[in-house]
Amino acid sequence: MIVLENVCKEFDTGFSLQNITLKVSRGEKIFIFGPNGAGKTTFLKILACLITPSSGTIKIMGYSPAMRTKLLGSIGFAPQSGHLYExxxxxxxxxxxxxxxxxxxxxxxxxxxxxxxxFNLSMKLDSKVS
Incomplete structure (x- = not known):
């Protein structure tokens, strides 16, 4: 079960998510859609314990994201494409x-x-991803 209560994520440019409250039971499916910049990826990164919310509470299978080591074996995150930070x-x-x-x-x-x-990349160790 996933429970979010008043979850917010604020960046320097403003809020990406504001007061999200949601309960998803085991086996239940949800769809997340919206225009670019609506906060979909931020929401998923919070659920995957990749980033922390600015405020609010989250419980995933009874654990808070602070207990991420207990959750990592149960959570997967597959973004639209493989992601390396350029x-x-x-x-x-x-x-x-x-x-x-x-x-x-x-x-x-x-x-x-x-x-x-x-992958024969030892010589490229300090090269930026391109």
Whole structure:
């Protein structure tokens, strides 16, 4: 079950979400649609524990997003396209996603090294994604 009460997300440019209250029971399906800039992606990122709301409360399967390690095995987020941040380097992107999944630093460094070798990107480590 997913329960949101008065969830808001505010950015420097203003509110992306304002006072969202919603209850979704297990097995229930919802559709999220709206024009560009309506806050759809922000809403989904909050549900996936990728960003935190500015205010309000969220419970996913009885857990708050602060307990994200208990939730990560049960939540998936598939954006419209694979997403790498063009403003970050290859290593920074890999660091970001590793930290998002709470991989400890020694293991993360090892995994990043393995991926860079596997995809022959070691020499591009500090290059921006393009």
């Amino acid at each position: 403003s970050l380097t290859i290593k920074q992107n890999l660091d970001f996603y590793g930290k998002m999944y709470s991989i400890d630093q020694p293991e993360l460094a090892e995994r990043i090294h393995e991926l860079l070798v596997q």
